[in-house]
Amino acid sequence: LTLVLAESSIERIPPELTGHPSVVAHARRKQKEPCSIILDRSYHHSAMIQLECSKTSKTMSKRGRPDITFHFLLAGLGSPLNREGLLTVLVHTIDDHVIEIDASTRIPKNYDRFIGLLEQLYDQRSVPPGDHPLMRIRRSTISGLLEELKPSMTIVFSTLGKPSTLEDTSPLIASTDNPLVLIGGFAHSHFEESTIKLADYVFSIDRDALDAWIVAGRVIYEYERSIRLPERRLRSP
Numbered sequence: 176l177t178l179v180l181a182e183s184s185i186e187r188i189p190p191e192l193t194g195h196p197s198v199v200a201h202a203r204r205k206q207k208e209p210c211s212i213i214l215d216r217s218y219h220h221s222a223m224i225q226l227e228c229s230k231t232s233k234t235m236s237k238r239g240r241p242d243i244t245f246h247f248l249l250a251g252l253g254s255p256l257n258r259e260g261l262l263t264v265l266v267h268t269i270d271d272h273v274i275e276i277d278a279s280t281r282i283p284k285n286y287d288r289f290i291g292l293l294e295q296l297y298d299q300r301s302v303p304p305g306d307h308p309l310m311r312i313r314r315s316t317i318s319g320l321l322e323e324l325k326p327s328m329t330i331v332f333s334t335l336g337k338p339s340t341l342e343d344t345s346p347l348i349a350s351t352d353n354p355l356v357l358i359g360g361f362a363h364s365h366f367e368e369s370t371i372k373l374a375d376y377v378f379s380i381d382r383d384a385l386d387a388w389i390v391a392g393r394v395i396y397e398y399e400r401s402i403r404l405p406e407r408r409l410r411s412p
């Protein structure tokens with residue numbers, strides 16, 4: 176299973192905000208240049224509000240939430256499916272980068288350390304630098320990524336999709352050899368229309384909008400059940 180957190184709220188501080196007092200103060204505390212830190216609404220809210228009011232920039236509602244990717248990666252990489260080598264986890268960002276993460280990567284459990292890792296990744300393009308990086312970042316759109324991966328089926332989860340329980344959708348996902356699932360890595364708003372067009376199926380699994388990492392954890396678990404992974408893992412020590 177390939178699980179992509181798409182249009183994720185990760186980017187560096189945009190040029191319009193590098194001079195904002197809250198950003199400058201935060202960068203000084205971190206002993207970094209403002210342009211090299213990751214936009215985070217929990218620290219840069221007042222700066223983001225200013226940009227929203229100026230209306231010069233694209234919508235801010237999908238931006239500044241790198242914590243979503245943090246929780247998503249912890250859920251994905253810690254899953255039995257990943258331990259079995261049956262999961263590929265990728266992050267596509269709102270600024271059109273793709274982050275590749277090796278299945279053996281241990282994401283720091285501490286959020287600030289995770290942000291430090293992301294900042295290092297944007298600086299150096301791979302972490303650790305060298306021949307065997309655990310994480311790599313490169314430019315790619317979501318459609319460019321799908322052209323490379325050539326999935327046999329693309330399933331998008333969205334509250335705007337066709338209502339269907341995960342119990343019902345998982346056998347469909349497990350019925351094909353190279354399925355790819357897209358979950359939105361943002362807190363508000365919806366996927367771009369161009370992303371929805373890439374889908375073979377769009378499903379809604381609850382009447383409410385759930386956190387992306389809750390949906391990811393459940394997709395993974397129901398997929399594990401569809402391929403009878405829990406029983407197999409209990410049988411073979």
Ligand SMILES: C[S@@+](CC[C@H](N)C(=O)[O-])C[C@H]1O[C@@H](n2cnc3c(N)ncnc32)[C@H](O)[C@@H]1O
Pocket residue numbers: 331332333334335336357358359360361362363364365366378379380381382383384385386387390
């Ligand atoms: C917090 S939601 C984004 C909010 C957005 N308003 C929405 O309704 O999808 C983050 C992501 O989790 C997934 N998600 C959340 N709730 C869902 C639901 N009820 N059905 C299907 N996917 C859901 C979607 O992939 C969504 O993009």
